[in-house]
Amino acid sequence: MTETQELEQLVQREYKYGFTTDIEQEIIPPGLDEDVVRMISAKKNEPEFMLDWRLSAFRHWQTMTEPEWAHVHYPKIDYQALSYYAAPKSQEELDADAPESLDEVDPKLLETYEKLGIPLHERAVLAGVKGANVAVDAVFDSVSVTTTFKDKLAEAGVIFCSFSEAVENHPELIKKYLGTVVPKGDNYFAALNSAVFSDGSFVYVPKGVKCPMELSTYFRINAKNTGQFERTLIIAEEGASVSYLEGCTAPQRDENQLHAAVVELVALDDAEIKYSTVQNWYPGDEEGKGGIYNFVTKRGDARGDRSKITWTQVEAGSAITWKYPSCILRGDDSVGEFYSVAVGNNYQQIDSGTKMIHLGKRTRSTIVSKGISAGRAENAYRGLVHIGKTATDARNFTQCDSLLIGDKCGAHTFPYVEAKNSTAQIEHEATTSKVSDDQMFYLRSRGLSEEDAMNMVVNGFCKDVFNELPMEFAVEAQALLAVSLEGSVG
Amino acid sequence: MALLEIKNLHAEIEGKEILKGINLTVNAGEVHAIMGPNGSGKSTLCHVLGGREGYEVTQGTITFDGHDLLEMETEERAIAGMLLGFQHPVEIPGVKNIYLLKEALNAKREAQGLDEVDTFTFMKQVRELVASMDMDDAFLHRGVNAGFSGGEKKRNEILQMLLLEPKLALLDETDSGLDIDALKVVSEGINRMRGEERGIILVTHYQRLLNYVEPDFVHVLYKGKIIKSGDKTLAHRLEAEGYQEILEEAS
Numbered sequence: 001m002t003e004t005q006e007l008e009q010l011v012q013r014e015y016k017y018g019f020t021t022d023i024e025q026e027i028i029p030p031g032l033d034e035d036v037v038r039m040i041s042a043k044k045n046e047p048e049f050m051l052d053w054r055l056s057a058f059r060h061w062q063t064m065t066e067p068e069w070a071h072v073h074y075p076k077i078d079y080q081a082l083s084y085y086a087a088p089k090s091q092e093e094l095d096a097d098a099p100e101s102l103d104e105v106d107p108k109l110l111e112t113y114e115k116l117g118i119p120l121h122e123r124a125v126l127a128g129v130k131g132a133n134v135a136v137d138a139v140f141d142s143v144s145v146t147t148t149f150k151d152k153l154a155e156a157g158v159i160f161c162s163f164s165e166a167v168e169n170h171p172e173l174i175k176k177y178l179g180t181v182v183p184k185g186d187n188y189f190a191a192l193n194s195a196v197f198s199d200g201s202f203v204y205v206p207k208g209v210k211c212p213m214e215l216s217t218y219f220r221i222n223a224k225n226t227g228q229f230e231r232t233l234i235i236a237e238e239g240a241s242v243s244y245l246e247g248c249t250a251p252q253r254d255e256n257q258l259h260a261a262v263v264e265l266v267a268l269d270d271a272e273i274k275y276s277t278v279q280n281w282y283p284g285d286e287e288g289k290g291g292i293y294n295f296v297t298k299r300g301d302a303r304g305d306r307s308k309i310t311w312t313q314v315e316a317g318s319a320i321t322w323k324y325p326s327c328i329l330r331g332d333d334s335v336g337e338f339y340s341v342a343v344g345n346n347y348q349q350i351d352s353g354t355k356m357i358h359l360g361k362r363t364r365s366t367i368v369s370k371g372i373s374a375g376r377a378e379n380a381y382r383g384l385v386h387i388g389k390t391a392t393d394a395r396n397f398t399q400c401d402s403l404l405i406g407d408k409c410g411a412h413t414f415p416y417v418e419a420k421n422s423t424a425q426i427e428h429e430a431t432t433s434k435v436s437d438d439q440m441f442y443l444r445s446r447g448l449s450e451e452d453a454m455n456m457v458v459n460g461f462c463k464d465v466f467n468e469l470p471m472e473f474a475v476e477a478q479a480l481l482a483v484s485l486e487g488s489v490g
Numbered sequence: 491m492a493l494l495e496i497k498n499l500h501a502e503i504e505g506k507e508i509l510k511g512i513n514l515t516v517n518a519g520e521v522h523a524i525m526g527p528n529g530s531g532k533s534t535l536c537h538v539l540g541g542r543e544g545y546e547v548t549q550g551t552i553t554f555d556g557h558d559l560l561e562m563e564t565e566e567r568a569i570a571g572m573l574l575g576f577q578h579p580v581e582i583p584g585v586k587n588i589y590l591l592k593e594a595l596n597a598k599r600e601a602q603g604l605d606e607v608d609t610f611t612f613m614k615q616v617r618e619l620v621a622s623m624d625m626d627d628a629f630l631h632r633g634v635n636a637g638f639s640g641g642e643k644k645r646n647e648i649l650q651m652l653l654l655e656p657k658l659a660l661l662d663e664t665d666s667g668l669d670i671d672a673l674k675v676v677s678e679g680i681n682r683m684r685g686e687e688r689g690i691i692l693v694t695h696y697q698r699l700l701n702y703v704e705p706d707f708v709h710v711l712y713k714g715k716i717i718k719s720g721d722k723t724l725a726h727r728l729e730a731e732g733y734q735e736i737l738e739e740a741s
């Protein structure tokens with residue numbers, strides 16, 4: 001066996017989170033029409049304005065066609081065959097509010113999160129076990145199970161709750177900000193999400209407040225044949241700052257499942273939002289069967305002067321990832337950053353990147369994208385840097401690196417630049433490299449196992465991005481990468 | 491028992507035979523120099539001893555410290571106490587030198603049933619070694635060999651050797667590309683490794699290294715075979731006369 005074949009074997013991953021929670025669920029029948037939209041809205045006790053908003057999104061979606069420009073291939077999705085709402089029965093019985101204490105949460109759900117290593121017990125967290133100083137919102141299929149540390153956050157004036165609760169308790173904020181970054185008709189998947197989204201997280205950090213803890217949402221898809229459509233909205237008022245992380249997993253199933261999320265970020269003057277993702281949806285098996293279709297619209301509006309939005313993502317899972325976290329740099333001197341590691345193995349397909357839309361003066365953006373392809377994976381970086389007429393003295397730096405493991409995978413880069421202002425300074429660097437036999441031999445000759453050697457090379461390649469993750473999650477990300485590239489040697 | 495015993499070693503790469511019957515015995519405490527014209531198979535021998543993929547051993551045996559070397563993976567050989575100093579050390583961007591040193595040391599310690607080295611002791615030891623190699627601490631925090639000059643890479647190989655304290659060090663042209671001062675520093679490092687319980691094989695083209703590190707034996711490798719062996723005077727002869735005469739003598 002050649003070194004290359006061995007490397008390929010080495011990267012055969014095992015998915016650790018593929019278990020299913022056997023829990024009684026309320027799942028509405030498959031199909032999508034206005035009645036379904038109304039039903040979802042009714043289940044959530046939503047006010048009139050939300051239902052209207054959903055319906056208009058739905059009507060718009062019906063006029064749209066699914067985009068085909070991405071460098072991904074998949075059979076046509078039958079949107080009528082999906083179910084658009086699934087919730088654990090036990091959760092359903094507690095009205096629309098998320099449970100007040102963990103005692104009310106179904107033990108099976110708690111067990112699920114325990115298995116996933118997500119800390120939901122505040123006491124345990126405070127005792128300093130895992131996840132100290134992180135508040136968690138846990139979303140299971142279409143509903144939020146619980147949100148930790150709400151009280152502590154409330155003392156600081158920070159609102160952190162499920163989207164449904166926010167609609168109920170803070171409708172004025174929802175009305176003011178929902179859809180202002182990603183309009184409901186923005187694109188096919190965003191429109192679909194706007195019509196049927198079920199839950200997600202809401203964060204509001206008032207003027208001048210630095211959020212005292214890391215916030216995180218943990219998304220879990222469990223039910224079969226359902227789509228997950230979550231929606232997250234984060235608002236940082238003048239001078240506020242917050243760091244937020246989302247994690248995601250799903251059971252191992254033979255069918256593909258659709259996940260179409262929308263995330264909107266709003267940063268006012270001098271505000272700072274750091275949004276990190278560790279995405280580990282089920283990627284499908286070695287033959288490419290099953291896995292999540294991850295079609296996501298994420299956009300941050302650096303609305304205020306000197307505001308800053310940072311996207312950091314580690315994309316390891318999903319059968320198909322279609323995702324371009326973007327920044328609209330509207331405020332003068334605002335800053336947008338995108339740091340990404342995307343790993344594709346087996347038959348995974350990734351088309352991801354970012355858009356930096358420079359509108360304000362002296363706006364700056366940085367893009368660092370690290371794509372790793374193994375097996376037969378196809379990994380594409382797609383980025384747009386747009387410098388508007390008004391954006392004098394804007395600057396962008398893009399670094400786009402691809403690492404290939406084996407010789408059946410592919411890496412592609414599609415960098416687009418539109419500069420409408422001649423004062424712009426734009427720099428682009430791109431490299432493609434392989435985990436070479438020389439590197440493997442060198443490290444192994446120092447006593448490292450094949451796996452450790454490979455992880456070392458890959459981690460080194462990703463270092464610039466890992467450095468951007470909150471400390472605790474950087475460790476998690478490295479471990480995830482190790483798992484993703486783990487397999488049977490020899 | 492010999493530390494390393496190579497018997498009738500034949501090896502090929504991509505169907506082409508490069509090593510054509512090598513016999514070599516290295517005992518603990520000895521320093522052997524292997525010389526020979528370009529392309530004669532010196533690096534190939536090092537790679538085969540290191541267990542690199544792609545080389546096929548078609549005949550012969552190698553025992554190392556009582557183990558059947560050919561049955562062992564590269565990392566097992568390292569852990570058993572073999573260290574290969576590369577002619578062309580490869581760059582591994584983003585992986586801090588200090589991190590590799592620590593992982594390598596811990597891999598060895600783990601195999602010996604020892605705990606991971608504690609950071610304080612480790613840093614102290616590494617700093618001393620770095621200073622002894624006339625290197626700057628900054629090297630520890632750069633990517634492994636990334637952007638290192640040729641000479642810096644070679645010093646780094648010796649640094650690793652000093653830390654890992656192998657039973658057998660196989661140094662492939664560690665002296666090539668060194669300036670005069672660096673040659674001295676590297677030689678001193680090698681001499682520090684010299685000892686009763688250790689064997690050293692130096693692959694070199696030049697007498698100047700051997701002026702500092704006096705070999706017990708010198709071998710001439712030519713077209714995949716050791717065609718002549720002798721003591722250190724053989725190297726002097728080569729330096730003075732070149733290969734031609736010795737090749738003719740041998741044939």
Ligand SMILES: Nc1ncnc2c1ncn2[C@@H]1O[C@H](COP(=O)(O)OP(=O)(O)OP(=O)(O)O)[C@@H](O)[C@H]1O
Nearest residue numbers: 503504506508526527528529530531532533534535
């Ligand atoms: N992958 C390969 N395929 C075919 N021939 C190879 C391959 N690798 C090495 N060789 C050949 O093997 C022979 C021995 O090479 P080797 O690198 O061992 O020589 P060397 O003695 O170390 O030379 P130098 O003094 O120049 O370092 C050379 O003729 C070389 O071209």
Ligand SMILES: [Mg+2]
Nearest residue numbers: 532533534577
């Ligand atoms: Mg050589």
